[in-house]
Amino acid sequence: MAARKPSKKAKAEDEEIESPFLPPVILDPRALEKTMYDLTRIINQHDFDSEEELHNFLQTLMVPGQPVASPIAQTPLEEAQEIIYEAWNTRSKTQRIKLAKKALSISEDCADAYVLLAEESARTVEQALHFYEQGMAAGERALGLEAFEEYKGNFWAAIETRPYMRAREGLALALWRLGDRDAAIDHFVAMLDLNPGDNQGVRYHLLELFQETEEDDSLRKLLKRYKDDASAQWFYTQALVTYRQYKGGIRANKKLSAALAYNPFVPQYLLGRKRLPKQHPSTISFGNEDEAVDYVADALPFWYDTPGALDWLRDMVERSKTRQTGQTGLD
Numbered sequence: 001m002a003a004r005k006p007s008k009k010a011k012a013e014d015e016e017i018e019s020p021f022l023p024p025v026i027l028d029p030r031a032l033e034k035t036m037y038d039l040t041r042i043i044n045q046h047d048f049d050s051e052e053e054l055h056n057f058l059q060t061l062m063v064p065g066q067p068v069a070s071p072i073a074q075t076p077l078e079e080a081q082e083i084i085y086e087a088w089n090t091r092s093k094t095q096r097i098k099l100a101k102k103a104l105s106i107s108e109d110c111a112d113a114y115v116l117l118a119e120e121s122a123r124t125v126e127q128a129l130h131f132y133e134q135g136m137a138a139g140e141r142a143l144g145l146e147a148f149e150e151y152k153g154n155f156w157a158a159i160e161t162r163p164y165m166r167a168r169e170g171l172a173l174a175l176w177r178l179g180d181r182d183a184a185i186d187h188f189v190a191m192l193d194l195n196p197g198d199n200q201g202v203r204y205h206l207l208e209l210f211q212e213t214e215e216d217d218s219l220r221k222l223l224k225r226y227k228d229d230a231s232a233q234w235f236y237t238q239a240l241v242t243y244r245q246y247k248g249g250i251r252a253n254k255k256l257s258a259a260l261a262y263n264p265f266v267p268q269y270l271l272g273r274k275r276l277p278k279q280h281p282s283t284i285s286f287g288n289e290d291e292a293v294d295y296v297a298d299a300l301p302f303w304y305d306t307p308g309a310l311d312w313l314r315d316m317v318e319r320s321k322t323r324q325t326g327q328t329g330l331d
Contacts (some may be wrong), residue, residue, distance in 0.1 A: 014222075028088035030112075033159065037085070038070050039161050041078065046200035077142055079165075079205060080110035084329045087116060095123050111139035125177045130170035139164025145207055148194070155195035165191065169200055176209065185209050198226070207233055216241055231286060232266055232295040235259035240299075244306055256316050265292035267317045270303055 071220070073079035079105035087099035097120050103113040114135030122128035143164060151158045156165060188202045203226055210219040211217035223238050239256040246252055260267070268274040269292055276297055281290035303309050 030087055031088040033162065034070075034085045037081070037159050041071050042073075076107040077109050080104070080107035080113060081233065084110065084112045084116065109138045109142040111135040111142065111167045114138060115163065115166050115170055116151065118174075125174055129174040129178065130186065132167050132174055135167030136171055139167050152194055153196065156197065156199040161194075166202060167194070168184055169202060172202075172205070176205070181209055181213055185213070203229070204233055207237055208298055211237070211299075216244060220245075230262070231257070232263045232291045233299075235262045236266055236295060236299065240302060240306060240309060243309055243312060248308070248312055252312075253316065256313065257320070260316065260320055263287050263292055263295075265289040266295060269293060269296040269315055271314055271317070276300075 036184070070082065073082055083099050083103040083106070087096045087103075090096050092098065096116060100113040100116040100120070103110045113137070114131045116127040122131055139161075143161060147158070147161065151161055155161050168187055168191060172191075173183045173199075175181075175187070176184040185206065188206045191200070191202050192198060192206075197273035203222060206222055207219070210222060211296045219237070219241055223234065223307065226234070235255075236259045238251060242255045243252040265288070269276055276293060280297060281293055284291050284294050303313070
């Protein structure tokens with residue numbers, strides 16, 4: 001599950017040490033894109049007459065246990081992007097920054113290089129914002145205006161759009177950190193228009209922003225747009241916004257009952273029966289306690305700020321327990 005708000009803690013500054021005895025690992029999940037990136041470049045260098053011909057060609061490339069051979073870079077941007085993939089697989093922070101700067105010396109249109117610098121070298125949110133702005137502009141130059149029309153609606157599926165989308169998400173998060181919620185919302189909404197499938201999970205950022213800005217109409221539209229989302233964020237936010245809209249009642253009770261059935265751990269933290277850990281969980285699993293912690297860490301203020309919501313939640317939890325006891329025949 002994607003992160004749903006900008007972290008308020010600085011990253012650790014400790015350097016990771018290179019060692020020939022350490023097993024090879026992919027340090028950044030973005031590096032996993034390289035195979036798709038290489039395949040796209042190889043395919044673009046050929047003119048296939050049919051899907052069958054393309055399929056047969058791909059079969060010759062995909063050798064089990066062996067990575068796809070990288071094609072020779074045809075442009076400065078391709079060369080720069082190759083360097084970024086190398087950076088994402090590098091343990092040393094200093095080396096990653098050096099590689100990002102090298103990529104930009106080859107092509108100023110390498111949006112991911114600016115993203116890496118924002119993440120690794122910026123010492124303030126303002127500095128990160130500047131890098132993300134440069135990254136978004138670089139992504140726009142690299143794609144060209146026609147690409148935004150061509151790929152709109154399924155934007156993330158085109159591998160070349162992803163550096164732009166990463167830079168734009170980072171820019172929106174930085175604006176949010178700096179208090180410009182309206183600008184952050186505008187960016188996230190525009191990203192969903194480009195890519196309604198929302199591979200990046202920006203809808204979770206919007207979910208929180210609309211609650212912060214008390215835009216319940218926009219919040220309800222977002223919840224309806226992604227009504228099939230199965231997460232604690234969606235279930236419990238639907239319940240809370242319905243409670244605010246109808247001041248409780250059957251509709252709100254139905255939404256909260258569904259939320260309680262999906263993740264029963266959330267009320268323990270919302271009602272203070274369990275204390276939130278100091279750190280967010282490193283992994284999130286749907287319907288489990290780590291997801292409850294992740295949700296409540298962000299959503300607790302919204303429940304506190306909604307008059308009567310916690311009393312309503314407490315009452316619904318007790319009703320649920322009573323029903324379960326009656327069904328099992330326990331005293």
